Amino acid sequence: MKTEFWNWSDVRVFLAVLRQGSTLAASRKLGIAQPTVARRIEALEHQTGLTLFDRDTRGFRPTENARSLSPLAEVIEEAARNFAIKTRELAEQRPIRITAPGYFSDRAMEIFTEFSTLHPEIAIEFVHSIKLLNLAEGEADIAFRVSASEPDESLVCRKIGTEHFALYGGQSYADQFGLPKSLDNLRGHRFVTFKRNDVPDVLHNWLHQHVLPDQIVATFSEIDLMYSSIKAGNGLGLVHARWADTQDTLLRCFGNIEELSRPVTMLIAPDAYRRQEVKAFTKFFAPRYAAIFR
Template sequence: MKNEFRSWTEVGVFLAVVRSGSTLAASRQLGMAQPTVARRIEALEHELGVTLFERDTRGFRPTETARAILQNAEEIEAAATCLAQTVETLRSTRPIRITAYSGNFSPRVATIFSEFSLLRPDVSFEFLPSVEVLDLSAGEADVALRVTRSPPHPDLICRKISTARYALFGSRSYAEKHGLPSSVEDLFNHTFVSFLREGVASAYHDWLIRYAKADQIRQTYSEIDLMHAAIRSGHGLGIMNVKLAESDDTLIQCFAPLEEMNSEHLMLIAPEAYRRPEVKAFAKFFAPRYAAIFR
């Protein structure tokens, strides 16, 4: 044999003809036309350079060569079956890994996951709450729910969810003691809390530094949730996502949203992950329902 063997799919046809005794019976077993079965046997014989069957009116009788390679063919069949089973096991047990800021995994969002799980109980999820940007292309996660002012990598599957808006908020207890500013120009008598973390965009802190003095920023946190807790506790004013803050009646928005902080709220999917049928089905189900929460 001069060329490398490539007719792996013909091995199954060969075994079907050996076991059934004819191309007609094999065609019924394989679900293909009889002439197609005969052509594929001829193609296999041509590639191997041997005769595998004696043809007569009683059917196809395996030659001595066919009987000699029968065990090898059955080993190929067993390996292919094992491969398919392994892939199916990996596919069915591998969770969809989703990364987002923890606040995005709200009860309303959790309901969408629950509804999808009722439809697809075979699909599981792994949640990776983080403000850090995980690399989807490198396989650090499959799906990201991300708020950003930078364009995403062009290779990522992208669905815009909404425009995220931000505003300055204070607690009711802070307002009772110090009042609230009515505009950017009215910040000089107030104290602030901020978020700053290495490796994460510093938009919150940059805005405060631009419009307030450094000594007015009394506390700086490396976790957004801690900053939010400080705002609610009345330790200072701070910037929050308008949509996430609107359901908290302990907070008061000081003035109109800060237009310069508008960001794109995106659902991003790694191309490799999107090729998985369950990820594609999840994205189709989840995206419109998730977007409806932010309208």
């Protein structure tokens, strides 16, 4: 072999001439000029150091070398076809998979609706999960996180707001026990909390530091169950303030507990961020969400 074989497109030309019997017929099949076909066959023979076709007035007749290489060329052809099919599949529009800490306010959902109206071709799929999904492993494309810890440096990060927390109770609890007016008035009240191993327990730990153990009457591993328990009047609980203030069934005890305030970040998996639809969503959503709470 005179040089290392590297031009895979010549295999396509080789098979066309082999099957059609002439460079003219192959050129029609491939949709390229006959002289180009002839040059590619000559280049392939030069690269391989083999005579692949005997030329005569009746066309190109494959040599024994050509017949020996034919099965391998067909393998390359099939691999190229499968490669093209796979690239088309990967390029097809996929939904943007989004995970969030259990809720979005109505105003935030309006941003999703506005984006979907402007881009009906882009689907959005909400992945409901209390635990923190692993973006690097493809469990979601975008995650909205409320956390004081630094995010994974491999992720694209946008800070889009600050989340505040406060104590809330239900109307029936307020009617029976009243509501504390400050952190100094927590004694004598009942509390419910949320705790599970795969979720940071910052709120749970804060509550344990500020009330006696026997004041905590229930601990839930599902956040929705804790919210329902607060609404039912079983006890007071720590809730996202912006969301809770939109709920008629929740009553705020006093102001935000500032030591629990956490930045809201929008994290995007690097592979997902290479997709144009994900970039478009990020550019659209982030400033609008930040403006809501500015």
